[in-house]
Amino acid sequence: MSTYIIEGGRQLHGSIEPQGAKNEALQVISATLLTSQPVTIANVPDILDVRNLISLLERMQVKVNRLNHNTYRFQADDVDTDYIMSQDFVKRCAGLRGSVLVVGPLLTRFGKACFAKPGGDKIGRRKVDTHITGLQKLGAKIQYDDDLQAYCLNRDGPLKGCYMLLDEASVTGTANLVMAAALADGETTIYNAACEPYVQQLCRLLQQMGVEIQGLASNLLTIRGRRDLGGAHHRILPDMIETGSFIGMAALTRSELTIKNVSWDNLGIIPQSFERLGIHIERRGDDIFVPAQETYPIVPNLNGSIPTIADAPWPGLTPDLLSVMLVTATQCDGSVLIHQKMFESRLFFVDYLIEMGAQIMLCDPHRAVVIGLNHRVPLRANRMPSPDIRAGIAMLIAAMSARGTSRIDGIDQIDRGYEAIDTRLNALGASIHRE
Numbered sequence: 045m046s047t048y049i050i051e052g053g054r055q056l057h058g059s060i061e062p063q064g065a066k067n068e069a070l071q072v073i074s075a076t077l078l079t080s081q082p083v084t085i086a087n088v089p090d091i092l093d094v095r096n097l098i099s100l101l102e103r104m105q106v107k108v109n110r111l112n113h114n115t116y117r118f119q120a121d122d123v124d125t126d127y128i129m130s131q132d133f134v135k136r137c138a139g140l141r142g143s144v145l146v147v148g149p150l151l152t153r154f155g156k157a158c159f160a161k162p163g164g165d166k167i168g169r170r171k172v173d174t175h176i177t178g179l180q181k182l183g184a185k186i187q188y189d190d191d192l193q194a195y196c197l198n199r200d201g202p203l204k205g206c207y208m209l210l211d212e213a214s215v216t217g218t219a220n221l222v223m224a225a226a227l228a229d230g231e232t233t234i235y236n237a238a239c240e241p242y243v244q245q246l247c248r249l250l251q252q253m254g255v256e257i258q259g260l261a262s263n264l265l266t267i268r269g270r271r272d273l274g275g276a277h278h279r280i281l282p283d284m285i286e287t288g289s290f291i292g293m294a295a296l297t298r299s300e301l302t303i304k305n306v307s308w309d310n311l312g313i314i315p316q317s318f319e320r321l322g323i324h325i326e327r328r329g330d331d332i333f334v335p336a337q338e339t340y341p342i343v344p345n346l347n348g349s350i351p352t353i354a355d356a357p358w359p360g361l362t363p364d365l366l367s368v369m370l371v372t373a374t375q376c377d378g379s380v381l382i383h384q385k386m387f388e389s390r391l392f393f394v395d396y397l398i399e400m401g402a403q404i405m406l407c408d409p410h411r412a413v414v415i416g417l418n419h420r421v422p423l424r425a426n427r428m429p430s431p432d433i434r435a436g437i438a439m440l441i442a443a444m445s446a447r448g449t450s451r452i453d454g455i456d457q458i459d460r461g462y463e464a465i466d467t468r469l470n471a472l473g474a475s476i477h478r479e
Contacts, residue, residue, distance in 0.1 A: 045453065045454055045455075045456060046454075046455050046456060046459075046478055046479065047451055047452065047453050047454075047455060047478070047479045048440065048443075048451065048452040048455050048458075048466065048476055048477070048478060048479075049449060049450075049451055049476070049477040049478075049479055050440065050443040050444060050446075050449065050450045050451075050452070050474075050475065050476050050477075051448075051449055051475035052423075052425060052443055052444055052445055052446035052447055052448060052449070052450060053422070053445070053446070053447050053448075054297065054444065054473055054474055054475055055297055055298060055299045055336070055473060056293065056294065056297055056299035056300075056301055056469070056472040056473050056474060057299065057300060057301075057472060057473050058301070058302070058471070058472045058473070059301070059302035059303070059304050059331075060290055060301065060302075060303060060304065060468060060469075060471075060472060061282070061303070061304040061305050062282040062283045062284075062286040062287045062290070062303065062305070062306060063087075063089040063090075063091070063282070063283050063286055063462070063463045064087035064088055064089040064114060064280035064281070064282065064283060065089070065241075065242060065245075065280055065281045065282065065283040065284065065285075066089055066091060066093060066094065066283055066285070066461050067215065067240075067242045067285075068241070068242040068245050068246070068280050068281055069085075069088055069089055069094050069280055070093065070094065070097055070142035070145055071145055071216075071219045071242055071243070071245075071246045072085055072245065072246055072249050072278055072280065073085065073088070073094070073097055073098065073101070073116075073118065074097070074142070074145035074146045074148075074149055074219075074223065075149060075223055075226075075246060075249055075250065075253075076101070076106070076118035076119075076120055077101070077104075077106070077120045077123070077146060077149035077150060077153060078120075078149045078152070078153055078223060078226055078227060078250075078253065078273050079120065079253055079272075079273040079274060079275065080119070080120060080121035081119070081121075081253075081273070081274050081275030082117050082118070082119045082275045083117070083118050083119070083249075083253075083275050083276050083277075083278070084111070084115065084116070084117045084118075084275075084276070084277045084278070085115070085116055085117075085118070085277075085278050085279075085280065086114065086115045086277075086278070086279040086280065087114055087115075087279050087280040087281075087282075088114045088115065088116055088280060089114070089280075089283065089463050090113065090114065090463045090464070091459060091460060091461055091462065091463050092456065092459045092460040093140065093141070093142055093460045093461065094142075096136075096139070096140045096142075097140060097142050097143070097146075098116070099136075100133075100136055100137070100140065100143065100146070101118065101120070101146075103124075103127060103132070103133070103136070104120070104123050104124055104127055104128060104133075105122050105123055105124040105127070106118055106119065106120045106123060107119040107120075107121070107122075123154065125154050125156070128150055128154070128156070128157065128158060129156060129158055129192075129196070131191075131192060133158060133160075134158050134160040134192050134193065134194045135160075137158070137160035137194075138160045143160065144159070144172065144175060144216055144220065145216060145219060145220060145223075147159050147175065147179070147197065147220060148175075148179065148219075148220035148221060148222075148223040148224035149223045149224070151179060151184055151197050151198075151199060151203070151224060152182075152199075152202075152203050152223065152224045152225075152226065152227040152228060153227055155198055155199050156196070156197065156198045156199075157196075157197045157198075158189075158192060158194045158195070158196055158197075159172065159175070159176065159186075159194055159195035159196070159197060160192075160193075160194040160195075172217075173211065174210055174211055174212055174214040174217035175214075175216070175217045175220050175221070176195065176197075177208075177211070178208055178210065178217065178220070178221040178224075178234075179197060179203075179220070179221070179224055181206050181208045182203040182204060182205070182206060182221070182224055182225065182228055182232065183199055183200075183201075183202075183203045183204045183228075184197045184198070184199050184203065185197065185198055185199065185200070202227070202228060202229045202271070203224060203225070203227070203228035203229070203269075204228060204229050204230060205225060205228045205229060205230030205231045205232040205267070205268075205269060206230075206232060206233075207232075207233045207235070208221070208232070208233070208234055208235070209235045209236055210234065210235065210236040210237065211236075212236070213236050213237065213238045213239075213263065213357040213358075214238060215238040215240050215242060215243060217238070218234065218237045218238040218243050218265075219238075219242075219243055219246055221234055222234065222237075222243070222246060222247065222250065222257070222265060222267055223246075223250070225267040225269055226250050226253075226255045226267060226269055226270070226273065227269050227270065227271060227273070228267075228269040229269060230268075230269065231266060231267070231268050231269075232266070232267045232268075232269065233264070233265070233266050233267075234264070234265045234266075234267070235263065235264050236263055237259075237262075237263050237264065237265045238263075238357065238358065239260075239261055239262055239263050239357075239358050239359075240358040240362075241281055241284070241310040241312075241358075242281075244260050244261055245278075245280070245281060247260050247265070248260070248278070249276055249278045250273075252274075252276035252277070252278065253273040253274055253275070253276045254270050254272075254273045254274050255267060255268070255269065255270060255273065256268040256270075263357075281307050281310055282305060282306055282307045282310075284306075284307075284310065284311055284312075284314060284362070285362065285364045285365060285434070285461070286462065287303055287306045287311065287314070287332070288314050288318065288365040288368055288369075289365075289368050289437050289441070289462075290303045290334075291303070291314075291315075291318045291323060291325065291332065291334055291372075292318070292368040292369065292371065292372035292438075292441055293441050293444065293469075294323075294334040294336075295318075295321070295323045295334070295337070295340055295372050295375075295376070296371065296372050296374075296375055296441050296442070296444070296445040297441075297444055297445050298336050298337065298338070298419065299334075299336055299472075299473075300333075300334065300335050300336040301333075301334045301472070302328075302331055302332070302333050302334075303331060303332040303333075303334070304330075304331050305330055305331065306330060306331065306332050307330065308327055308330055308332070312358065312359045312361075313359060313360065313361055314361070314362070314365065315327075315332070317353060317361050317365070317369065318369070318372075319343070320342070320343045320351060320353065320380075321340060321342055321343075321353075321369065321372055321373055321376050321380070322337075322339070322340035322341040322342050322343065322376050322377065322378070323337070323340055323372075324337060338419075339377050339418055339419070340375070340376040340377060340416075340418075341376070341377045341378060342373065342376050342377060342378030342379065342380050342416060343378075344378065350378075350379045350380060350381055350413070351380050351381070352380070352381040352382075352383055353366070353369055353380055353381070353382055353383070354366075354382075354383035354384075354385060355383070355384060355385055355386055356385070363384060363385070363386045363387065363390070364434050365434075366382055366384050366390070366434075367390065367391075367393070367434040367435050367437070367438040368434065368437065368438050368441065369382065370382045370391070370394065370397075370404075370412060370414060370438065371397060371402075371438040371439070371441050371442050372441070373414040373416055374397060374402040374403070374404070374414055374416060374417060374423065374442070375416060375417055375418065375419050375422075375423070375445065376416035376418065377416050377418035378416050379413060379414065379415050379416065380413070380414050380416070381411060381412070381413050381414075382411065382412045382413075382414060383410060383411050384410050384411070384412075385410060388409040388410060389409065389431075390432070390434070390435070391406060391409060391410065391411075391412050392406075392409070392431070393428075393431060393435035393438065393439065394406055394412055396426060396428040396429075396439060397423075397439075397442055399424075399426050400423040400424045400425070400426045400442060400446055401417075401421060401422075401423050401424045402414070402417070402423060402442075403415035403416075403417060422445065422446060422447050423442055423445050423446035423447070424446055424447060424448065425443070425446045425447060425448030425449050425450040426443070426446070426450050426451075427450065427451040427452075427453070428443075428450070428451070428452055428453070429452070429453045429454045430452055430453065430454045430455055430456075430457040430458055431454075431457070432457055433457055433458060433460050433461035433462070434461075436452065436454075436455065436457045436458040437458060437461070437462060437465070439452055440452060440458065440465070440476070444469075444474055444476075455478070466478055
């Protein structure tokens with residue numbers, strides 16, 4: 045297990061470009077299992093979760109060619125269908141949250157799939173009911189295998205298109221069901237579908253491959269499946285979570301920073317949400333310029349009450365940025381309520397911020413009131429673990445702002461979502477050493 049040692053109190057200078065989007069990468073790489081033809085994907089982030097998914101595909105005998113640092117060609121023309129029902133497959137899936145995304149493609153194309161309990165962040169329960177219920181509506185049969193300790197799905201004949209109303213607008217659930225419907229007979233309608241840019245990008249890839257999909261950017265998708273799909277070329281969007289992380293980083297260290305090539309039109313409400321914390325954000329073409337400020341005044345509600353920043357299904361604020369916004373608010377001027385609705389354990393990392401001197405009241409597992417110190421009292425260095433990707437980057441941002449030397453243990457969690465983040469930030473003036 046690796047550790048970051050951070051010398052805090054340094055300002056950043058220069059420009060940085062976000063990596064390819066992690067969540068999109070996991071979806072579109074899984075979609076390559078739907079066809080025997082080559083699929084080329086560019087702007088793939090070199091992060092642990094993506095490397096593990098690619099390794100899983102290689103063990104299925106998918107041909108993987110790395111064309112350059114972030115471009116891959118996949119061809120699933122000789123998949124080992126015995127391996128996808130093996131103990132090794134289930135074990136590897138259990139250590140990778142993104143493994144749930146191969147279930148839909150494997151089931152619809154090869155007629156069987158194992159649904160292992162997925163691994164990943166320690167942020168609370170992540171139910172898979174939406175995935176399984178939707179696949180059953182398409183005609184999948186399911187039973188629990190005691191030996192494999194996994195749900196096994198199979199089908200008699202092709203999956204059949206149908207209408208379904210999802211119990212929640214799950215991003216991975218929507219992606220899994222869209223991919224399953226891509227090879228199903230007839231028309232599938234998914235209502236209350238997630239409509240994040242990641243899902244839109246997956247749909248665009250499938251359209252290139254020959255699937256007819258209507259309703260992009262809405263919560264009502266209509267998919268007309270085809271039995272044979274072709275190859276495609278696809279480019280992954282910049283990671284909006286990394287873009288937001290850099291905005292918060294600039295504010296907490298009172299730095300001037302340019303974030304390059306952010307795909308502004310796909311950021312949704314993210315810039316506006318950071319502006320509520322008093323951060324000035326200037327759009328320059330497709331770049332974001334964040335100037336250094338002496339103070340970051342939190343914008344109260346119109347009636348003067350404390351504002352609430354809460355996550356919501358797209359086009360609402362993504363829950364993946366609430367940890368960053370919480371730590372950023374600790375040195376803004378004013379108070380804000382952070383409401384994390386989706387996961388019941390994601391705010392528990394605030395105990396470490398409180399040890400650093402942050403003024404935070406944890407109301408319950410979902411809500412925390414942050415009283416900004418307005419940089420009057422700097423955060424103190426601390427030693428902390430990284431329980432999940434987003435808490436890990438939030439604590440890294442806090443350590444970069446704090447006086448003294450901080451240590452963050454278990455940084456493999458950060459590596460799961462952020463490519464060479466220490467090297468990239470050190471180029472801006474940070475002091476982060478990997479031990």
